[in-house]
Amino acid sequence: MSTGHSTAGQIATLVGPATAELQEYDVPAPGAGAVVLKIRRANVCGTDVHQWHYESAALRDSGLGHEFVGEILALGDGVTTDFAGQPVSVGDRVVPVYFLTCHRCPPCLRGEFNLCQNGLAEWKIKPEVSPHFRSGFATHYYLFPGQYFYKVPDEVDDETVAGANCGLAQMLFVIDQVGIEPGETLVIQGAGGLGLYAAAVAHERGARVIAIDGVPERLALAEEFGASETISLADYPESADRVARVQELTGGLGADMVLEVTGVPASFVEAIDIARTGGRIASVGNLNAEAEVTMIPGILTRKSVHVHGVLRYHPPYLHKAIAFLARRQHAHPFHAFADRSYPLVEVTAALKAGESRSVARVAIVP
Incomplete structure (x- = not known):
């Protein structure tokens, strides 16, 4: 991705109670230390349904979605490995920790990284503000410098790993x-x-x-x-x-x-x-x-x-989750979690299906 305006993408944005709309923005090039992902598969988590109903005061008028797997589209300067030290390159599949850890607030200084006071600092910003793609019900996702992410091994498929990061x-x-x-x-x-x-x-x-x-x-x-x-x-x-x-x-x-x-x-x-x-x-x-x-x-x-x-998790637990799936994926039918998939343009239908609790997870495939 040589320029910040060569590709257009879409993101599902919360614009009112139980009201989401698709908004279109140019996909930015990653800054130093950042990564741009192409989203391959996102799940509808119960938290997404609560957010959709305006039950999260911090995440109103923001993008929707946080449980997903993506593919590296572009790497910013200085990014050569994931947060486990594994080399990464364009085309690799990765899963990110969906919240930030500032390492400076009181909870972070106590080692309570799951409670970081700035964990939603980027996600809560309206998508109209660059770099736009801060949530998972979208075609792309912008990984910020310092935001944990881990490479997905080839033997673990998208259906299995999509729920790892939440x-x-x-x-x-x-x-x-x-x-x-x-x-x-x-x-x-x-x-x-x-x-x-x-x-x-x-x-x-x-x-x-x-x-x-x-x-x-x-x-x-x-x-x-x-x-x-x-x-x-x-x-x-x-x-x-x-x-x-x-x-x-x-x-x-x-x-x-x-x-x-x-x-x-x-x-x-x-x-x-x-x-x-x-x-x-x-x-x-x-x-x-x-x-x-x-x-x-x-x-x-x-x-x-x-x-x-218990809220969220310590970031390295995402690495543990991927290892668990690689170890146990044949012991349980993880691929059956999301047995119903919707295109991004049907995000409202996907949220309604997730709310119905008729399946374990509903998936959105851009």
Whole structure:
């Protein structure tokens, strides 16, 4: 790419609540230390649906999408390797960490890189501002200097790796942060993309996995990703019924760890009831800062439950995610995550399909 105006690209931009439009801009040449990608495949994550509904105050009037795999279109001066030291060149497939780490803010100075105060500093800028392509539902993506990215090995295909830079990396990080031991029981609330990744990770580590969801196809996939038991919302429609079922499956003890990835506020209260005395809860799916629930705080105290809210992941976990896929891609049907694909021009239809929760992930292929 010799000039900044030789190619035009498109990006899906949020212009109002549940309102996205495609905007067209010239694809810039990368500055020193930057990389320009051609997006090959992007997934619709639950977070994208929340953003689409204006539930993220920081990401209004910005581009949409963050879980994707791209192909290097142009390298800026000084970029010769990825962040694992692997040589890169034009045409290589890579996955980027979708947020930034400034290494200067208080969280970064504490080593809490997943909480960087400037993580969304570029993504939240309107696409009309150069270099325009800061999100994944687009034809191109601009990797900024210092933004982590990792090369994808040839043996891992696009369908398998597209979710590495959000779902899988985050679940590896969550399970490391909260901890799961061989023989322990993990109950996963929500068998979407995050839940299925978590099942695969916990299964590899020797844990027993129980998945809860309301979509039969997701529950069937959960079994293929390592769940030994599933609980259907159709069979157990009330929270008390699901709690009782978990008690039955665990000999009256409850779960050692509960992972909430539903995005449904009431599921947090249910997680407290599902966890055993002294158990652990990882709250990941609930991002809406305005949704409220009613609960009895004393239950937390009496059960001595440890609650962990976990946002994003440390950047090197993306490298771990790619290695996990290379190691385990034949153990589970990762390619089946996004069994429905849409062209970029149908981004609204893709978001609606993602919102329906009828499949684990919906894909957008520019």
